Amino acid sequence: MPSKRFVSTAMVLLFTLSLVLAACGDTPTTAPAATTAAAGAATTAAAGAATTAAAGAAATTAAGAAPAATSGKKVSGEISVYLNSYYDPTADKETADVTAAIAKEYEAAHPGTKINLVAAVPTGTDLETWLAARMAANQSPEIMWQQFGTRNQRASTWWLPLNQYLNAPNPYIAAGQPGSAKWSDSLPDYVLAQTKAPDNNWYQVSLDWVETGLYYNKDIFAKAGVDPTTWKSWANYVKDMQTIKEKTGVSPLGMYIAQQGWSNWWWVDDMLLTANWGDKANDFYLEKYKTAAAFRQLNPEEVAKAIIEGKLNATDPRMDNYLKMSKEYVGLLPNDYTSIPNLDELDPLFYSGKVASVWTGTWKNKTYAKNIPFNYGVAYLPPFTKDDAPGATGSAYRVGGPSSAGQYGITQAAAKAGGGKLDLAVDFLHFLSAPQNFGRMAKAFGGYIPMVKGSQSGDVMAGFQKIAELPERLFNDPDGRLTVESGNKWSQAMQGFFLGQTDVATTKANLQKVWMDGAKSLCTAQKYDWCK
Amino acid sequence: MKSNTIAPVAIKSRVKKGSVPVYVPFLFLIPAIILLTIFRYIPAFSAVYHSFTDWNGTSASNWIGLEQYNNLFSDSVFLRSMQNIVVYTITRTLLTTAMAIIGAELVYNLRSTQMRSVWRVVFTIPLVIPTTVVFLIWRRVYSGDIGLLNDTLRLFGLDGLTRAWLGNPDTALWALIFVGFPLISTFGFLVILAGLENLPQEVNSAALLDGCSRFHRVFAIDLPAMRGPLAFVAILSINAGLQEFAPMFIMTGGGGPVNATQSPGLYLYQQAITYGKYGYASAIGTILMLVTLAFSIFILAARYRRAIDVEV
Numbered sequence: 001m002p003s004k005r006f007v008s009t010a011m012v013l014l015f016t017l018s019l020v021l022a023a024c025g026d027t028p029t030t031a032p033a034a035t036t037a038a039a040g041a042a043t044t045a046a047a048g049a050a051t052t053a054a055a056g057a058a059a060t061t062a063a064g065a066a067p068a069a070t071s072g073k074k075v076s077g078e079i080s081v082y083l084n085s086y087y088d089p090t091a092d093k094e095t096a097d098v099t100a101a102i103a104k105e106y107e108a109a110h111p112g113t114k115i116n117l118v119a120a121v122p123t124g125t126d127l128e129t130w131l132a133a134r135m136a137a138n139q140s141p142e143i144m145w146q147q148f149g150t151r152n153q154r155a156s157t158w159w160l161p162l163n164q165y166l167n168a169p170n171p172y173i174a175a176g177q178p179g180s181a182k183w184s185d186s187l188p189d190y191v192l193a194q195t196k197a198p199d200n201n202w203y204q205v206s207l208d209w210v211e212t213g214l215y216y217n218k219d220i221f222a223k224a225g226v227d228p229t230t231w232k233s234w235a236n237y238v239k240d241m242q243t244i245k246e247k248t249g250v251s252p253l254g255m256y257i258a259q260q261g262w263s264n265w266w267w268v269d270d271m272l273l274t275a276n277w278g279d280k281a282n283d284f285y286l287e288k289y290k291t292a293a294a295f296r297q298l299n300p301e302e303v304a305k306a307i308i309e310g311k312l313n314a315t316d317p318r319m320d321n322y323l324k325m326s327k328e329y330v331g332l333l334p335n336d337y338t339s340i341p342n343l344d345e346l347d348p349l350f351y352s353g354k355v356a357s358v359w360t361g362t363w364k365n366k367t368y369a370k371n372i373p374f375n376y377g378v379a380y381l382p383p384f385t386k387d388d389a390p391g392a393t394g395s396a397y398r399v400g401g402p403s404s405a406g407q408y409g410i411t412q413a414a415a416k417a418g419g420g421k422l423d424l425a426v427d428f429l430h431f432l433s434a435p436q437n438f439g440r441m442a443k444a445f446g447g448y449i450p451m452v453k454g455s456q457s458g459d460v461m462a463g464f465q466k467i468a469e470l471p472e473r474l475f476n477d478p479d480g481r482l483t484v485e486s487g488n489k490w491s492q493a494m495q496g497f498f499l500g501q502t503d504v505a506t507t508k509a510n511l512q513k514v515w516m517d518g519a520k521s522l523c524t525a526q527k528y529d530w531c532k
Numbered sequence: 533m534k535s536n537t538i539a540p541v542a543i544k545s546r547v548k549k550g551s552v553p554v555y556v557p558f559l560f561l562i563p564a565i566i567l568l569t570i571f572r573y574i575p576a577f578s579a580v581y582h583s584f585t586d587w588n589g590t591s592a593s594n595w596i597g598l599e600q601y602n603n604l605f606s607d608s609v610f611l612r613s614m615q616n617i618v619v620y621t622i623t624r625t626l627l628t629t630a631m632a633i634i635g636a637e638l639v640y641n642l643r644s645t646q647m648r649s650v651w652r653v654v655f656t657i658p659l660v661i662p663t664t665v666v667f668l669i670w671r672r673v674y675s676g677d678i679g680l681l682n683d684t685l686r687l688f689g690l691d692g693l694t695r696a697w698l699g700n701p702d703t704a705l706w707a708l709i710f711v712g713f714p715l716i717s718t719f720g721f722l723v724i725l726a727g728l729e730n731l732p733q734e735v736n737s738a739a740l741l742d743g744c745s746r747f748h749r750v751f752a753i754d755l756p757a758m759r760g761p762l763a764f765v766a767i768l769s770i771n772a773g774l775q776e777f778a779p780m781f782i783m784t785g786g787g788g789p790v791n792a793t794q795s796p797g798l799y800l801y802q803q804a805i806t807y808g809k810y811g812y813a814s815a816i817g818t819i820l821m822l823v824t825l826a827f828s829i830f831i832l833a834a835r836y837r838r839a840i841d842v843e844v
Contacts, residue, residue, distance in 0.1 A: 129805050132804075135590065259791065261806075337696075338696070340699075
């Protein structure tokens with residue numbers, strides 16, 4: 001029948017059109033929640049994040065000079081910019097509107113320019129796939145976010161070293177303010193030290209840092225008679241968590257260990273290694289990386305050198321205590337801790353009362369405030385005492401750092417493109433990172449502490465200021481200690497130990513092999529002068 | 533005795549002989565050949581070439597001979613992944629084929645044509661659900677604390693059987709094998725059902741008249757007559773199984789725990805995308821291609837060694 005034929009022809013045409021449109025779209029959309037979660041993956045720490053913001057704010061007030069609206073440099077053309085959680089209209093329209101307004105201000109001040117804000121890209125390992133394809137084809141956004149551990153691995157194959165720009169003025173910072181003479185001065189020293197790649201380059205500017213905390217169900221804790229404010233030591237904390245399990249039958253802690261990639265178990269791993277090796281920190285530090293902080297995080301070169309020189313050895317007796325504490329802690333986790341696929345999958349367990357607490361990051365603030373159906377609080381972990389671990393320094397350690405949404409670099413695609421794209425990308429990154437602009441974005445999002453001097457954190461972050469004042473971890477997440485591959489192998493060796501596949505001696509030998517292979521691999525790649 | 537055969541019907545060509553130059557049909561093949569060359573053959577040859585280099589995906593590569601292959605065959609994770617994928621492929625091929633045969637026979641033997649159509653649709657509808665969605669659903673089914681499987685076991689008082697199905701190295705691979713249980717709604721079901729419906733009905737009728745039961749007929753007539761479709765289903769299933777990537781990636785967070793569900797396809801992906809070791813990944817891909825090719829040739833050879841009774 002003609003009408004039937006018409007309908008079927010129309011359907012075929014519609015289907016074909018949809019295929020063509022789908023193929024033409026170059027900006028895939030993904031779940032916004034996952035995007036923010038990706039921002040929190042793999043963290044490092046540094047002390048004094050909160051104080052930086054305050055000090056910077058004071059400096060701005062004192063000087064009072066107005067920031068420039070343009071750099072005076074002629075720029076034109078069009079660039080794409082991916083800003084992670086700061087521009088994700090589906091997940092957080094308020095913040096996205098602020099960011100879009102800043103981009104519009106830039107375009108208005110620079111006629112002939114166009115800033116395309118990329119709304120959402122795939123997350124986690126999918127992002128790596130997405131980026132790998134675009135980097136290979138020189139079609140990535142000109143300004144792009146990537147997790148700091150992996151970006152340092154990709155280094156100059158994907159990213160443009162920013163050293164020369166960081167040493168030059170940021171024209172959008174008011175005269176007399178930190179950063180106006182030398183862009184890097186707008187960021188604290190510990191941020192610069194922490195984000196430097198193993199080859200001594202900076203591939204991204206670290207405009208904000210993340211914090212973490214133990215979000216807990218007050219009702220379950222009260223039922224078990226546990227009060228987090230009374231925790232005096234790690235042993236005390238672990239015992240209380242075991243009490244929760246005994247009295248309520250609920251898994252006390254929402255954490256998981258992935259075989260591949262980041263998991264929030266890595267935070268525990270960092271802590272326990274730090275507790276057991278903390279007293280040896282000065283033996284590992286290299287003079288050339290010395291900062292004002294007495295206790296800071298080791299960078300990959302320092303870890304590699306310590307391993308190769310035998311100062312840091314996984315077969316050391318200290319690792320017996322590390323493994324004992326790790327196994328004890330695993331007993332607090334949900335029974336499928338080795339198969340929970342990502343951090344967001346812990347939320348249903350937490351919301352439904354199947355776990356009493358979740359150790360997660362501040363990027364969850366808004367989501368939790370909106371969705372948690374019970375009274376909840378945020379606590380933090382207690383100090384490690386000498387009784388907990390002989391190498392402990394008597395402190396709790398901060399888990400936070402440059403794994404937030406404000407980590408932006410300029411891709412090699414911009415450098416190779418010509419046509420003024422690189423100039424435009426550098427100029428817009430200057431503009432974006434000036435305190436009067438980035439501060440607005442950080443305040444609207446409220447999930448990260450801005451690191452740009454002169455910008456202030458929003459009210460939501462106020463509760464994390466105490467945590468931000470703690471000393472940082474000695475050890476970074478496994479993928480940031482040496483290489484991404486050695487990080488994954490470390491996780492797999494620990495999984496094998498927890499699941500009873502390897503005993504203590506074998507596990508120590510396996511971990512030492514992972515460390516030594518990673519150190520040698522880093523040596524080969526970076527050709528440090530001390531490498532033989 | 534005069535044989536009562538039916539002469540083949542001569543099909544009259546709509547195109548007059550000689551009116552179209554002989555090369556014209558080949559012109560229509562050119563776009564397909566170009567696309568195949570660009571998207572299939574060049575990448576395949578490129579992978580083989582790069583398997584002899586240290587290519588990192590972006591920089592120029594150096595020729596390193598057989599080093600990647602030497603490393604590969606001493607890589608315990610790769611060897612574990614090969615072991616996993618052989619178990620996964622063989623078990624899943626046997627299960628899906630057996631269940632497809634059972635499903636197809638049940639539908640084929642329904643007397644009511646209406647009911648037959650209904651069941652055919654019922655078993656076909658799940659095929660339109662994207663496999664990613666299927667894996668995400670099954671990941672939740674197997675979840676330790678909020679999983680449907682454990683909840684069901686608890687409902688029947690079988691608390692002792694509950695476990696972290698995907699988090700336990702002893703059960704993780706088997707959990708993946710049983711994704712989609714009862715495994716009837718597969719492409720194989722459609723192929724086998726189509727094959728059964730094309731069998732000459734006279735043979736069936738004669739068998740029934742001779743006292744052959746329906747159950748006995750399955751083994752005596754249907755299965756021997758279905759060697760063609762079965763070989764076809766087996767080849768597709770084995771090819772898909774050997775290259776399996778998605779369930780391990782989506783359901784077990786990258787082949788865990790402790791590589792219990794690691795597959796060569798996933799390992800290839802991790803080496804290339806996560807670590808930038810494109811040369812090593814190319815060597816894995818080349819080995820995988822050869823293994824798949826060997827399996828396919830073996831099955832095809834086995835199928836053609838025997839009489840070809842029925843074509844789909």
